[in-house]
Amino acid sequence: MKRGAQPVYTPVRPKKEMLMDARVYELLNDQINKELYSSYLYLSFADYYEEEGLEGFANWYEIQAKEERDHALIFRNYLHENGCKVKLLAIDQPDKEFTTFLEPLEAALEHEKYVTSLINDIYAAAAEVKDYRTMKFLDWFIEEQQEEEDNADKMITRMKLFGSDAKALYDLDQENAARVYSVPSPLAAAEEAASVSELSRPRPCGGVFSFTANPGTASLLGRDLAAGKFA
Numbered sequence: 504m505k506r507g508a509q510p511v512y513t514p515v516r517p518k519k520e521m522l523m524d525a526r527v528y529e530l531l532n533d534q535i536n537k538e539l540y541s542s543y544l545y546l547s548f549a550d551y552y553e554e555e556g557l558e559g560f561a562n563w564y565e566i567q568a569k570e571e572r573d574h575a576l577i578f579r580n581y582l583h584e585n586g587c588k589v590k591l592l593a594i595d596q597p598d599k600e601f602t603t604f605l606e607p608l609e610a611a612l613e614h615e616k617y618v619t620s621l622i623n624d625i626y627a628a629a630a631e632v633k634d635y636r637t638m639k640f641l642d643w644f645i646e647e648q649q650e651e652e653d654n655a656d657k658m659i660t661r662m663k664l665f666g667s668d669a670k671a672l673y674d675l676d677q678e679n680a681a682r683v684y685s686v687p688s689p690l691a692a693a694e695e696a697a698s699v700s701e702l703s704r705p706r707p708c709g710g711v712f713s714f715t716a717n718p719g720t721a722s723l724l725g726r727d728l729a730a731g732k733f734a
């Protein structure tokens with residue numbers, strides 16, 4: 504290129520067809536719904552404890568509900584990053600009724616084991632089609648599920664050990680009241696990345712189109728990059 508000449512960009516028209524395997528895509532999209540249901544479920548647990556006067560346990564599950572919503576957003580972001588369309592589905596109504604303080608804790612462990620099986624299913628589907636990107640993406644969730652099952656299991660153990668004693672139950676509730684919310688690392692990283700660069704946009708289901716040219720001098724597909732538009 505001659506000195507001073509403007510770079511020439513070859514228009515790259517985004518492909519309409521999905522490059523992500525259809526089954527992997529469906530499972531990832533469904534997982535958004537499953538995580539949102541988890542959030543809804545844990546909010547119902549928080550309601551139960553709130554109404555029973557155990558505000559610490561209610562706090563624990565309110566934070567858990569936020570984390571589950573965050574998990575949904577992480578899956579949603581991943582689909583967007585890969586240019587895939589997100590289809591939001593109806594969220595089921597939590598239908599559990601509890602008669603003891605232990606029951607929500609046991610239901611939580613059962614639910615987390617179910618979620619682990621869902622993550623494993625996505626991982627297996629991705630492995631089958633050698634979708635290494637999705638497998639790597641899921642690594643965080645595999646570790647997260649281990650932690651969530653461990654936490655759920657400990658909650659059960661402690662309730663069984665101390666729940667029948669009023670003073671010990673009060674202490675347990677105080678401990679749970681101390682739990683604070685923090686944004687899961689993949690979501691925090693995505694938010695930071697979004698604030699760093701507005702000039703990187705995904706192509707439909709596979710590959711990320713990005714450039715470093717002066718947006719004021721380049722155009723692509725007839726769209727003005729200076730306006731930050733690329734669709």
Ligand code: FEO
Nearest residue numbers: 538571574618651
């Ligand atoms: Fe998002 Fe508790 O699984």
